[in-house]
Structure formats: C-alpha cells, structure tokens
Amino acid sequence: MSRGTLLLFAVAVLIGLPLIVVALSLLNPQWDILSHLWQTVIPEYISHSLILLICVGLGVTVLGVSTAWCISQYDFPGWRYLSWGLLLPLAMPAYITAYTYTGLLDYAGPVQQLIRQVFNVSIGDYWFPNIRSLGGAVFVLCVVLYPYVYLITRAAFMQQSTAAFESARTLGAGSFKSFWRVAMPLARPAIATGVTLALMETLADYGTMEYFGVTVFTTGIFRTWYGIGDAQGALQLSALLLIFVIVLIMIERYSRRRARFYQQRSSNRTPQRRPLKGWRAGFASFICWLPVVLGFLIPASQLLWWSVEKSDIWLEASFWVLTGNTLWLGLLAACITVLLALWLAYGRRRHPTRPLRAAITLAGMGYAIPGIVIAVGLLSPLAWFDHQIIAASKWLFGVNPGLIFSGTVIALLFAYSVRFLSVSLQTVSSGLEQITPQMDDSARTLGASGRRILWKVHLPLLKSPLLAALILVLVDVMKELPATLVLRPFDFNTLAVRAFEMASDERLADAGPPALMIVAVGLIPVMMLSRALRNKSIKTGD
C-alpha cells in the first residue's frame, strides 16, 4: 500500500472505531443475560425488526420511485412546487412526526373526540386504528424516510440518457413498459442507495419505537442497558444488530454484483417532459401530494398549533441560543463528513484494494447503529486519548490541559462523522459511479493530472450529489438526539435535546416550538437543495 492509501485506511478504521469496540464486546459473551434475553424477548425483537424492514422498504420504494418518476417525466399542474415539496418531510425528525400523529389520532386527540361527538359513542364502541403500534411505526417511517429514495432516484431519472429511453419508445414500448424495462433497471443503484439509507435509519430509530411501544432491537438495547443495567449485554445486542446490517448490505451488493451503471453523457439534452391532462394529471398530482400532506403538512400544522399555544417561548433568548448551536454544529459536521466521504469514495475508486474496501464499508455502517451505541463505543477510546494527553502534558509541562476530546464539541463531531458518513458516502459514491472510467482515461491521455481531473472533470459532475450529501447530513445532524445527549459539553443544548426533554416528560405542546424550529431551520437547506438541482437541470438543458 502506498502512503496515501495507508492514511486512507487509517482514517476509515478510525471512523469505524466505535463499531469495532461494539464488535469486540462479543469476545466476552455474557451467556447468562444473553440466554435470558434469547428465551424471553429476542425472538420478538427479530420478528418485529424484520416486519418493520420489509414494510418500510416496500413503502419507501413505492412512494419514492413513483413520485420521482412523475416529477422527472411529466408536466402536470403543480409539479414545480411538488418537486421540492416532496423533500420537506426530510426536515421532520421521525420521533417528532410520531408525537404529532399521536397528538392527533390518539383517543384523546381531536379526531377521535370529533367521532365520539358526532356519532355519540364512547371509547370501545367504534373501531379506530391504533397509531401507537407496529403499523403506526411503519406508517410514520414511510412518510418520513421516502425522500431519501425520491431524492436520489429523481436525480438518476433526470440524468438517464435520453437516447436509451427514446430508443425504447421508438421501438414501440409504451411509457409503462419503458419505465419497467429501461428506466427502472438503470435507476437501480440509486433506488438501492435510497432504500438502504431508509432501512438503516429504520434499524437505528429509537425515539419512534419507544414512543409507540414497539419492541425492536434498538429498544431492546436500551432496555438491557437502562433496565437491567448491563452495558455489556447492550453492546452485545448492538453487535447482533451490526451483523444484521452487514447481511443487509451484502444482499444489496450481491443483488447488483454484475451490474455497472455508467451514463454515456453523449447527449446533453434534458429529457422532454411530457404534458399530462385530465385524469392522468389528477392521478399524478394525487400521487405526489399524498406523501407531502402525510409527511409534512399534517405534522407541521400540528407543531404550528402547539407553538402558537406556547408562543412566549419565541421571545426567550435561550431559545435562540439553542437554534444557533444547532445550526453551526450541523454545518460544521456536514462539511467535515462530506469532505471525508469525498476523500474515501475517491480512494476506493482509485485504489480498490480489498482491505481498503472493507475498512470503508465498516466506516459506512454507523448509520444503522443507534446513536447511543456509537456514543458509548466512542466514550472509552476518547477518554483513553485524553488520559494519555493529560499524563504526557503533566509530565512534560506540569500542566493539566483537561479533557480535550471527551465532553467537547470534538466528541460530538466525531460521533456525527461516524453516524452520518454513510449518508454522504453513499450519495457521493452513487454520483461517482455514474462517471465512466473512460472519462478519466480520456482526460489523462489529453495530459491532465489527477488533480486537474478532479477539479475540471469530476467536481463539476459531482456538484449535485455533493450538495445533496451536505444537506442530508446537515438535516440529519440537526435531528440527531441520542449521541448528542451523551457526548455534549456542559450547558450545551440543541433543539433536538430540548424537544425530546419536553416530549419525554409528556409535555407535547412545550416540545412544539423547538421541534418547529428544527423543521424551519431544516427547510432552508431543503430549499437550497432543490434550487441547486433545478439550476443544474436548466444548465444542462442549454
């Protein structure tokens, strides 16, 4: 390995450090607790987690691909608004959407109260779906997570070579057939990336599951740790979860083992958007409005309502400090993570050696591990570094510099990189996958250096995936809760922490303003993202 690759390898392993700590816990198995859990609760965790994965996987695929197809191919009333409106649910943390739907649909909420008043019935006399259930969790995760699929798939549909598509049509394939036989297979890496992200997020979700009382792996990890007080047992459950994720990733890789999808960017035309009229236009609008209404408009209105009830909070200075903290922390973490992802994805493309690939895969798995587990996996290595530095500094200078890594913003940034590297890595890699190696070769034959190829060829082509990665991570960091809770410094809170503390104390209305602020601050990047994407499609259309 060259020095460059070695450094790359070292960084990938460093990012994977908490996961290694988790995996190492299996070396000292706590048979007693594991066998107890196996006999009592683990079968239930597994079956619930599987049901959740399958249903959410299907749901986000249907919602994400159908909307991406409508927006990228057709011209119908409102498509311009919908093209960015469909991204809005990204700004909603899943657990907050869960709070709002509970507020609305629970027996104490306005919907059921209305039913009881209108039909003069009482609880138990009528049937109403229980939102706090496995089905409710599937619903919430689907409407919150489909934008990952939509965002990445839409980009793929828009970049698809018009030529391939038009050939299909001239050969007599109808739009349905050309969708199934040409567009879908070409978009498969993008769809797979989006669904994998959504599923990893599903596995790591704690807030929604806890609030809905759904017993899955994540809640089991917390229960073993907080309930039985067994941190080792909890780490070992996390290790099992990690195995689960590895299998998931392998299945995804295997399913497209021979496929390589490069776009021939010979044609520089944007595909012609076909106008829809009558019921077809209505149907397309319905398909695109549905997830926006369910994933954004309804929960955001509920938050707005609560925020109006608690309007005095908006005047408190401390509330704006929270907002500022959340924003700069998110921006910093997003920049670091995207730079790391770019570097790693590049390294993998240029030197695809087996150990490097394995290390990068490891570094990309943090997304599926609950933030709390990452935090705990980080605590001991960070503290170890600190203790060494303190000891060395005392010996050399007789000064105690205090804790530099643990309990500081550095620890938080580290944790965010571990947790969200995958989001940026996958987005950047799927962008890179679309640039043919021939392009590098031609540039090189024309005498361009590696650096020049990066600046003049790749970066312009990667602009939209990079921006997408930046914004996805920014929004994710602002929503992140468990790791922030464990690793943050004294007197340092974020909007997510505030919203959670209020909601977990069952003061939903008080959780309204900070939650709304997360959404509001998250909206700005979502808007930026859609504008950047639009400018790009206009530019290539010239």
Place this chain on the structure above:
Amino acid sequence: MRKLNRLLTVIAATSATLVSFTSAAAEVNIYSARKEALIKPVLEQFTEKTGIEVNLLTGKADALLARLGSEGENTPADLFLTVDAGALYRAVEADAFQPLNSKLVEKAVPEHFRSKDNLWFGLSLRARPIFYSPERVSPEKLESYLSLADEQWDDRICIRSSNNLYNQSLVAALIEHHGAEKTEAWAEDFVSNFARKPVGGDRDQIKGVAYGVCDIAVANTYYFGHMLNSDDADEREAAQKVKIFWPAQDAQGTHVNVSGIGITKHAKNVDEAQKLIEFLVSEESQKWYAQANYEYPVRDGVEWSETLQKWGEFKQDDISMDVLGENNGEAVRLMNRAGWR
C-alpha cells in the same frame, strides 16, 4: 499577512476566553438525569444566593454514569443527580460517589432516604399510587398492588412499559416484601389484566382512565399534579375525572421512590458541591420541589403545597432504597418472563 494577523488575534482571543473560563471563581459541575426544566430554576437560586456558578449537563442516568466512568479521575463532574433508587444504586456499584459528612444534610434527610455510607442523599419523594375512575370503580374494591392481579380487573388496567424505571423499582419492592416466586406469579396475572399493550408515559395512563380506555392506572403522583394544574383545558378536565387511591395502607404502605444526589469520587470542587447539596435539602428548596413538580419533600416538617394537601396523608413504604437497587435486575428478568413489555 493580514490574514495571518487576523488568525493570530482569533487564537489569542479564544485562548483568553478559555483561560478565563478555567480560572472562573467558584463553580460546581453537575451531571443530572433530572431534566433541565425541573432543576435549573433551583440551581439559579443557588447561584444568586452564593455566587457559585453551576454548570449543568442533563441526560439519561446510565449514559451519564458511563461517561463519568470513562472520564475517570479527569471528570469535570462534581455531582451526580438522578431520579430513581435503582439508578442511584448502580452509581454506588460503579464506585462513582465519595461520602459526604455534613451534620446539616444528615439531619435533613431521614436515614432510609440516603445510602448507607452517606454516598448519596434523597432530594424528593415520588409516590406511585393507583388511579381510578370513580364512575366505574368503587374504591372499596381496591386494596393493594397485589390485589390488581384479581380476575375482576381483567382488561381494565393501564400501566406503562417495563422499560420504565419506576415500574422496575415497584416490582423490586414487591420482590422484597413478598418474595420473587409470589411476585412472578402475581406479575403474570397482573399482565393478563392489562387493557392494552403498555405504551406512553404516566400521563397517558392517567388519560387512559379519564377517557375510558381502562378503569385503573398505576402512575406517579407528580404527573397527576401537572395535569390538574395544566394550561391545557383538556388535560385539566381529564385529570378531574380521576381519583387517587393509596394502596397497601394496611400492609407495607404505598410505594415511594426517590430522586437523589451525591458527590462524585473525583470531584474537584468538593466544598461548593457540599454547599449545593445543603442548599437543595434546605426548607426553601424542598418547598420549591413540591410546588414546581408536585413531589413530596424528603425533609420532615416542610409544608406541602396545596395540591399535595388535597391528596391527603398516606402511609409510605419505608423500605430501604438500596434494596430497590439490589432487586432491580431480578425485577426486569421477572417482568420479561411474565410478558410485561
């Protein structure tokens, strides 16, 4: 060059603030499992009175404890504050505390609400009685926690999940009083009486009774206090439909839990930490707890707030808090086996 100058100024300014931060006069640092809104006001009073700055970090008890452990002797935390006897016990097990010898505190906190070696001290009490709907349940039918396993309560009980520390401590207390075997048999019947799968927090259980999802709930009193005094009319109305029953008055008494505080083993500001504990058990702070969070003062002779007085006097289970911690692991396993999710 100008850029470099600017950079140097920034570095100088940052290090100046860093230095001034570390050399700040008197301060004390708390890791608190009690949420910010429920502790900050009283800490601010302390700062106002003594001039000692208080830095606060909130989080879940076990996570904070893990952080305390990994930071070891370099930890910045001087105090660890948490809300359940089980969590306090785990902190003792993890060797997180050092003893405090303060006659003042010992006098204020009764013996069974502090640890054996004065490693931690109770700050407030949280009772966990039975709530019932006076329309559908006559209180004569209620008796103790054990009697909730009767067939007559089939499909009529709301309680939150066994993930919840308060439930774990309740079961831990039952194990101590009735033995593990009897408690497990009880838990199986009790679980089969649930009106629904456990979801939500204590307020949700009380609301369940108010709205007719169930007839009986087990919950902590301070949630009820918050509901009765809520700015939300719906919540007030719901709470008014529910009444408190103090269980086990002819036996061991109603289960109470404790929130407590201790000085960390590697505390740097021990004197300030001691002053803060003394302040927190003073009559003034004890009154504040009851008023702000409807908890019971740990100190005798403190006047109860109006809401607490309305609920009346009751016999408390005076089991040692240490025992709740010792039995906690057993309690969770037992609940797992009984199918209490």
